[in-house]
Amino acid sequence: MLKMTVALLVWLQDRTKGKEARIAYAFAGIVVILCWALIFMAGDAVKSADEPDFLATSVNLAQTGIFAVEPGQPDAYRAPGLVFFLTPFSALGAGMMEARLANATLVGFGLVMLFQLVRRHASPLAGLLAVVMVSAWPVVIYTSSTLYPQTLAGFLLILTLWLLDGLRDNDTSGPPLLGGLAYGAFILTIPVALLLTPVFVAWIASISRRWITAVMIFGVVSGSLVGSWTLRNWMTFDSFIPVATSSGYNLLAGNTENARWNTSLNVRFPEYVYTEITGKNDVERNKIMTDAAFAEIAADPARFVQRYAGKFIHWFHFSNRLLSDEVVESGASSVPVGLREIILFAAWMVLIIAPLLCRLLMMRRIPMKKIEILFMALWITAGLAYALFFTRIRFRLPFDWLIISANAMFIAALIERYVATSVKR
Secondary structure (H helix, E strand, O other), X not given: OHHHHHHHHHHHXXXXXXXXXXXXXXXXXXXXXXXXXXXXXXXXXXXXXXXXXXHHHHHHHXXXXXXXXXOOOOOOOOOXXXXXXXXXXXXXXXXXXXXXXXXXXXXXXXXXXXXXXXXXXXXXXXXXHHHHHHHHOHHHHHHHOOOOHHHHHHHHXXXXXXXXXXXXXXXXXXXXXXXXXXXXXXXXXXXXXXXXXXXXXXXXXXXXXXXXXXXXXXXXXXXXXXXXXXHHHHHHHXXXXXXXXXXXXXXXXXXXXXXXXXXOOOOOOOHHHHHHHOOOOHHHHHHHHHHHHHHHHHHOHHHHHXXXXXXXXXXXXXXXXXXXXXXXXXXXXXXXXXXXXXXXXXHHHHHHHHHHHHHHHOOXXXXXXXXXXXXXXXXXXXXXXXXXXXXXXXXXXXXHHHHHHHHHHHHHHHHHHHHHHHHHO
8 A cells, every 4th residue: 555655656746747836836726716616605604703703893994994893892802914804805895705705815825835935945846745735634625715814824924934935045134024024914813923933033043144133124023013003902992902802811711720621612710700801891801811810820830731731732633622513503514523523533644643753753864854843843832822822723724734834845755765766776
């Protein structure tokens, strides 16, 4: 079976040689078309409890210039990245379906940039395999056809890395400036990305001769972008809110006494929290829940450490319970939960776990490239960051693009070594 698989991959390499870019771009287009087809089939039916809020906020921002779910009531509960992306389409009259179509288009652009990034560091075959393998991860297709911020986040993460990669050949201010803009937008889309800054700084230092200047430009630009939204929050609510007021809820949901390591659903907070947040606005509720979360952590540090370890391990899991299955009338998907779990497990093993384990076992024979180390560092560091709150497979999605791409680079290296050895023989 193994020999047949290797022979098939070698045959595919021979058939695609010199055509990798065209095939990768065509494949990216096919993935977008597939997502569009799923969107048309779903119609305007709500697939996630988050979708109506993102769409309503973008409509209010387009029509009134106010960032709010309810007209005339400014809020900061949602991170603004996805809302900013949707607002121009809402201004043109886009509804739920059109917003999803625009969101799904991002996966195509992300795959094209991913091919270019992986090809620079490995080979055209590795770039092509990265595009195919990332597209085969079912979570990518599901999330791209739903109004979740992770599709935009995945695009912005790849864009940031692709722009910063220009520092290898160009020490001007362009790459860190543009990369800083992309990273700032990434943080505004998923705020926990702010905790990944040390990894990006280390990457810039490893590839740039004028790394201090590059880091300063990168930091100032990304900080200014995020700071402008923080200033908006201060002027609107007279309170320091770096990105969103959902952090308090997320911190408490992941650290309250009866929180669980593998889910954030059906978690009951201390009774005094419900009493105190009654009648309060977003900012006040965020502060109450943040204080309650720290009180829960301080009350039992050992429980916090144990649960943190469990949440971090859960970061690498193949599935989790979906809130949409419980609160959305049609469920998160038309695919039955049992079948969905089987598909996810099989894809998880083939695309992520099996290649990664083989990669680690063969590190001496095939040393990791710098870019692979970066991908691994971001994948793991993001898990450490999210475990402070709680972990979900959807949260991991932007970083799964990276680890699957690293696996693709490894598989391509195996194929190329096998072909080279066969030629010599």
